[in-house]
Amino acid sequence: MFHNGSTTKAVPLPPALVTAWCPVGGDGGRFLLGDHLGNLSVVVCVEKNGVLAGMHVEALGVASAPSCLAYLDAGVAFVGSSYGDSQLVRLSEERDPGTGSYLSLLQTTPNLGPVVDFALADLDRRGQPQVVCCCGARKDGSIRVVRNGIGIAEQASVELPGVKGMWRLRGSAGDEYDRYLVQSFIAETRVLAITEDEMEETEIGGFDAGRPTLFAANVRTADGGDYLLQVTEVGANVVSCSSLKLAHSFPAPGGKKVTVASCTRAGELVLACGQDLSYLTVGAGGKIKVQKTVVMQHEVSCISLSSPPP
Numbered sequence: 001m002f003h004n005g006s007t008t009k010a011v012p013l014p015p016a017l018v019t020a021w022c023p024v025g026g027d028g029g030r031f032l033l034g035d036h037l038g039n040l041s042v043v044v045c046v047e048k049n050g051v052l053a054g055m056h057v058e059a060l061g062v063a064s065a066p067s068c069l070a071y072l073d074a075g076v077a078f079v080g081s082s083y084g085d086s087q088l089v090r091l092s093e094e095r096d097p098g099t100g101s102y103l104s105l106l107q108t109t110p111n112l113g114p115v116v117d118f119a120l121a122d123l124d125r126r127g128q129p130q131v132v133c134c135c136g137a138r139k140d141g142s143i144r145v146v147r148n149g150i151g152i153a154e155q156a157s158v159e160l161p162g163v164k165g166m167w168r169l170r171g172s173a174g175d176e177y178d179r180y181l182v183q184s185f186i187a188e189t190r191v192l193a194i195t196e197d198e199m200e201e202t203e204i205g206g207f208d209a210g211r212p213t214l215f216a217a218n219v220r221t222a223d224g225g226d227y228l229l230q231v232t233e234v235g236a237n238v239v240s241c242s243s244l245k246l247a248h249s250f251p252a253p254g255g256k257k258v259t260v261a262s263c264t265r266a267g268e269l270v271l272a273c274g275q276d277l278s279y280l281t282v283g284a285g286g287k288i289k290v291q292k293t294v295v296m297q298h299e300v301s302c303i304s305l306s307s308p309p310p
Helices: none
Strands: 018-023 030-035 039-048 051-062 068-073 076-080 086-091 103-109 115-121 130-135 142-147 153-159 165-169 180-184 189-194 199-202 215-220 226-232 235-240 246-251 260-263 268-273 276-282 288-295
Touching: 030 068, 051 103, 115 165, 130 165, 165 215, 215 260, 226 260, 226 268
Parallel strands: 018 068
Antiparallel strands: 018 030, 030 039, 039 051, 068 076, 076 086, 086 103, 115 130, 130 142, 142 153, 165 180, 180 189, 189 199, 215 226, 226 235, 235 246, 260 268, 268 276, 276 288
16 A cells, blocks of 8 residues: 555555565665565556556565565565575566466575474484474475584475474384384374385374374383374374284373373373373373373473483
8 A cells, every 4th residue: 555645545465464575676666575475476656747646466476485575686686584495586577487487596595493393313324313303384394304513404305384293203112213203284194104215104004194293102011012102182092013003092081182292111191181280101002091180270381201211
């Protein structure tokens, strides 16, 4: 919208949250806009006889979701992003016939932040754990693998918008290396199988793939039982490591929603359902038993249980 005290001009925009803008050139007649989905548009002000006669909007294409925009010169603009990689793009006068975009990528500046979750995994089985990070947010969310060194070098990147958490699991509690990478999304759970050279999507039959995972871990019970544990908002699933079939399903105490959880390798499990904090144990046959429940003064926001070194 343009308003100078006496004249008002407006132009409709697609439903979106504009997160950054900047003028294009020095004539004050064009402005670059970017929204939370990474859509870039240019607003053109049409002047006639020194008076603003109208305005129109032209969609340019999609880039990283911008936190700031800066037009440099000669059709080149910088897209700074707090949720993805920052980019240097060229604004072309003609649409690319293949992509339908007026944008062409010139340079990318990697950005690992914000790191919403991470896990250590020895992916190449060399005894040096690497950090698998959930990076970015919204459409720019991704999984990136980094390792120690002189600086941090990205080893791999997979575009995974909406990933909320990750856990590494071994095929058996006694295995030397990790086999699975459990990924929790807003409305589902996915599992990647770690092989010698790559990661590929797989399924753990006893896991509830239709809900987000709150916690996952390997559990070895006192009788030698070897299990995989998954906690969702509706309860806990105990899966046999040998068959990958469900050994026991435990509903959330009191029919409430589980909000946070943690567990040791020995099967000592703590669940929080709002203010209710329950201590449970995984026993013979993977059966889960409630040992004690207490009501906290406030809602529990996080839990952490540590296991002794294997």
